[in-house]
Amino acid sequence: MSDQLFRNDDRRREQRVQAKVEVRFTAVKDAARALNAFSINFSAGGLCLRTKTPRTLGERLQLGLTIDGQQFDLAGTVAWIKGDAIGVRFEEVGPKDRDRLERVARSLAKSAPAS
Known part of the structure:
Protein backbone atom coordinates (compact mmCIF):
# COMPACT_ATOMS: atom_id res chain seq x y z
CA MET A 1 0.00 0.00 0.00
CA SER A 2 1.42 3.40 -0.89
CA ASP A 3 1.57 6.15 1.67
CA GLN A 4 -1.33 8.55 1.35
CA LEU A 5 -1.97 12.00 2.71
CA PHE A 6 -5.30 13.79 2.93
CA ARG A 7 -4.48 17.29 1.70
CA ASN A 8 -5.94 19.87 4.04
CA ASP A 9 -4.52 23.27 5.00
CA ASP A 10 -6.27 22.82 8.33
CA ARG A 11 -3.91 20.04 9.41
CA ARG A 12 -2.40 19.61 12.83
CA ARG A 13 -2.96 22.59 15.12
CA GLU A 14 -2.15 20.91 18.41
CA GLN A 15 1.09 19.43 19.62
CA ARG A 16 0.92 15.67 19.81
CA VAL A 17 2.16 13.72 22.81
CA GLN A 18 3.41 10.15 22.77
CA ALA A 19 0.62 8.11 24.36
CA LYS A 20 -0.33 4.46 24.12
CA VAL A 21 -4.11 4.52 24.53
CA GLU A 22 -6.42 1.64 23.67
CA VAL A 23 -8.87 2.72 20.97
CA ARG A 24 -11.99 0.82 19.95
CA PHE A 25 -13.21 1.93 16.55
CA THR A 26 -15.63 1.12 13.79
CA ALA A 27 -15.95 2.42 10.27
CA VAL A 28 -19.22 4.33 9.86
CA LYS A 29 -19.93 2.25 6.73
CA ASP A 30 -19.40 -1.02 8.68
CA ALA A 31 -20.49 -0.26 12.25
CA ALA A 32 -21.04 -3.96 13.03
CA ARG A 33 -17.29 -4.68 12.90
CA ALA A 34 -15.53 -3.16 15.91
CA LEU A 35 -11.73 -3.18 16.00
CA ASN A 36 -9.19 -2.49 18.74
CA ALA A 37 -5.89 -0.69 18.28
CA PHE A 38 -3.40 1.34 20.29
CA SER A 39 -2.52 4.95 19.66
CA ILE A 40 1.03 6.04 18.97
CA ASN A 41 0.35 9.65 19.83
CA PHE A 42 -2.56 11.84 20.81
CA SER A 43 -3.69 15.47 20.74
CA ALA A 44 -6.93 17.33 21.34
CA GLY A 45 -7.45 17.34 17.56
CA GLY A 46 -6.72 13.73 16.69
CA LEU A 47 -4.49 10.73 17.10
CA CYS A 48 -2.22 8.35 15.28
CA LEU A 49 -2.83 4.63 15.66
CA ARG A 50 -1.61 1.35 14.25
CA THR A 51 -4.02 -1.04 12.63
CA LYS A 52 -3.44 -4.12 10.53
CA THR A 53 -6.87 -3.67 8.96
CA PRO A 54 -6.54 -1.48 5.84
CA ARG A 55 -8.31 1.87 6.08
CA THR A 56 -9.29 4.31 3.34
CA LEU A 57 -8.22 7.93 3.12
CA GLY A 58 -11.18 10.13 4.14
CA GLU A 59 -12.95 7.19 5.79
CA ARG A 60 -15.23 8.17 8.68
CA LEU A 61 -14.72 6.35 11.98
CA GLN A 62 -16.47 6.16 15.34
CA LEU A 63 -13.92 5.94 18.16
CA GLY A 64 -14.17 5.02 21.81
CA LEU A 65 -11.25 5.65 24.13
CA THR A 66 -10.63 5.98 27.83
CA ILE A 67 -7.82 8.27 28.93
CA ASP A 68 -7.03 9.06 32.56
CA GLY A 69 -10.35 7.49 33.54
CA GLN A 70 -12.35 9.66 31.14
CA GLN A 71 -14.46 8.04 28.41
CA PHE A 72 -14.58 9.69 24.98
CA ASP A 73 -16.91 8.70 22.14
CA LEU A 74 -15.75 10.60 19.08
CA ALA A 75 -16.20 10.79 15.33
CA GLY A 76 -13.08 11.04 13.20
CA THR A 77 -11.79 11.00 9.64
CA VAL A 78 -8.72 9.17 8.35
CA ALA A 79 -6.45 12.08 7.41
CA TRP A 80 -3.36 10.12 6.35
CA ILE A 81 -2.07 6.58 5.95
CA LYS A 82 1.57 5.51 6.25
CA GLY A 83 2.12 1.75 6.31
CA ASP A 84 0.06 0.34 9.18
CA ALA A 85 -0.25 3.74 10.90
CA ILE A 86 -3.18 6.07 10.29
CA GLY A 87 -3.80 9.64 11.38
CA VAL A 88 -7.33 10.32 12.55
CA ARG A 89 -8.65 13.87 12.83
CA PHE A 90 -11.46 14.26 15.38
CA GLU A 91 -14.64 15.75 13.89
CA GLU A 92 -17.71 17.43 15.34
CA VAL A 93 -16.26 17.81 18.84
CA GLY A 94 -18.43 19.99 21.07
CA SER A 107 -1.88 15.99 31.44
CA LEU A 108 -0.33 13.39 29.11
CA ALA A 109 2.31 15.90 27.98
CA LYS A 110 3.32 16.54 31.60
CA SER A 111 3.64 12.83 32.35
CA ALA A 112 5.34 11.88 29.05
CA PRO A 113 9.02 10.92 29.30
CA ALA A 114 11.42 13.55 28.01
CA SER A 115 12.79 12.84 24.55
Whole structure:
Protein backbone atom coordinates (compact mmCIF):
# COMPACT_ATOMS: atom_id res chain seq x y z
CA MET A 1 0.00 0.00 0.00
CA SER A 2 1.42 3.40 -0.89
CA ASP A 3 1.57 6.15 1.67
CA GLN A 4 -1.33 8.55 1.35
CA LEU A 5 -1.97 12.00 2.71
CA PHE A 6 -5.30 13.79 2.93
CA ARG A 7 -4.48 17.29 1.70
CA ASN A 8 -5.94 19.87 4.04
CA ASP A 9 -4.52 23.27 5.00
CA ASP A 10 -6.27 22.82 8.33
CA ARG A 11 -3.91 20.04 9.41
CA ARG A 12 -2.40 19.61 12.83
CA ARG A 13 -2.96 22.59 15.12
CA GLU A 14 -2.15 20.91 18.41
CA GLN A 15 1.09 19.43 19.62
CA ARG A 16 0.92 15.67 19.81
CA VAL A 17 2.16 13.72 22.81
CA GLN A 18 3.41 10.15 22.77
CA ALA A 19 0.62 8.11 24.36
CA LYS A 20 -0.33 4.46 24.12
CA VAL A 21 -4.11 4.52 24.53
CA GLU A 22 -6.42 1.64 23.67
CA VAL A 23 -8.87 2.72 20.97
CA ARG A 24 -11.99 0.82 19.95
CA PHE A 25 -13.21 1.93 16.55
CA THR A 26 -15.63 1.12 13.79
CA ALA A 27 -15.95 2.42 10.27
CA VAL A 28 -19.22 4.33 9.86
CA LYS A 29 -19.93 2.25 6.73
CA ASP A 30 -19.40 -1.02 8.68
CA ALA A 31 -20.49 -0.26 12.25
CA ALA A 32 -21.04 -3.96 13.03
CA ARG A 33 -17.29 -4.68 12.90
CA ALA A 34 -15.53 -3.16 15.91
CA LEU A 35 -11.73 -3.18 16.00
CA ASN A 36 -9.19 -2.49 18.74
CA ALA A 37 -5.89 -0.69 18.28
CA PHE A 38 -3.40 1.34 20.29
CA SER A 39 -2.52 4.95 19.66
CA ILE A 40 1.03 6.04 18.97
CA ASN A 41 0.35 9.65 19.83
CA PHE A 42 -2.56 11.84 20.81
CA SER A 43 -3.69 15.47 20.74
CA ALA A 44 -6.93 17.33 21.34
CA GLY A 45 -7.45 17.34 17.56
CA GLY A 46 -6.72 13.73 16.69
CA LEU A 47 -4.49 10.73 17.10
CA CYS A 48 -2.22 8.35 15.28
CA LEU A 49 -2.83 4.63 15.66
CA ARG A 50 -1.61 1.35 14.25
CA THR A 51 -4.02 -1.04 12.63
CA LYS A 52 -3.44 -4.12 10.53
CA THR A 53 -6.87 -3.67 8.96
CA PRO A 54 -6.54 -1.48 5.84
CA ARG A 55 -8.31 1.87 6.08
CA THR A 56 -9.29 4.31 3.34
CA LEU A 57 -8.22 7.93 3.12
CA GLY A 58 -11.18 10.13 4.14
CA GLU A 59 -12.95 7.19 5.79
CA ARG A 60 -15.23 8.17 8.68
CA LEU A 61 -14.72 6.35 11.98
CA GLN A 62 -16.47 6.16 15.34
CA LEU A 63 -13.92 5.94 18.16
CA GLY A 64 -14.17 5.02 21.81
CA LEU A 65 -11.25 5.65 24.13
CA THR A 66 -10.63 5.98 27.83
CA ILE A 67 -7.82 8.27 28.93
CA ASP A 68 -7.03 9.06 32.56
CA GLY A 69 -10.35 7.49 33.54
CA GLN A 70 -12.35 9.66 31.14
CA GLN A 71 -14.46 8.04 28.41
CA PHE A 72 -14.58 9.69 24.98
CA ASP A 73 -16.91 8.70 22.14
CA LEU A 74 -15.75 10.60 19.08
CA ALA A 75 -16.20 10.79 15.33
CA GLY A 76 -13.08 11.04 13.20
CA THR A 77 -11.79 11.00 9.64
CA VAL A 78 -8.72 9.17 8.35
CA ALA A 79 -6.45 12.08 7.41
CA TRP A 80 -3.36 10.12 6.35
CA ILE A 81 -2.07 6.58 5.95
CA LYS A 82 1.57 5.51 6.25
CA GLY A 83 2.12 1.75 6.31
CA ASP A 84 0.06 0.34 9.18
CA ALA A 85 -0.25 3.74 10.90
CA ILE A 86 -3.18 6.07 10.29
CA GLY A 87 -3.80 9.64 11.38
CA VAL A 88 -7.33 10.32 12.55
CA ARG A 89 -8.65 13.87 12.83
CA PHE A 90 -11.46 14.26 15.38
CA GLU A 91 -14.64 15.75 13.89
CA GLU A 92 -17.71 17.43 15.34
CA VAL A 93 -16.26 17.81 18.84
CA GLY A 94 -18.43 19.99 21.07
CA PRO A 95 -16.91 22.67 23.33
CA LYS A 96 -17.25 20.55 26.49
CA ASP A 97 -15.50 17.51 24.97
CA ARG A 98 -12.93 19.77 23.31
CA ASP A 99 -12.04 21.23 26.71
CA ARG A 100 -11.76 17.74 28.23
CA LEU A 101 -9.53 16.59 25.35
CA GLU A 102 -7.25 19.61 25.79
CA ARG A 103 -6.93 18.97 29.55
CA VAL A 104 -6.14 15.29 28.98
CA ALA A 105 -3.55 16.17 26.31
CA ARG A 106 -1.86 18.62 28.70
CA SER A 107 -1.88 15.99 31.44
CA LEU A 108 -0.33 13.39 29.11
CA ALA A 109 2.31 15.90 27.98
CA LYS A 110 3.32 16.54 31.60
CA SER A 111 3.64 12.83 32.35
CA ALA A 112 5.34 11.88 29.05
CA PRO A 113 9.02 10.92 29.30
CA ALA A 114 11.42 13.55 28.01
CA SER A 115 12.79 12.84 24.55
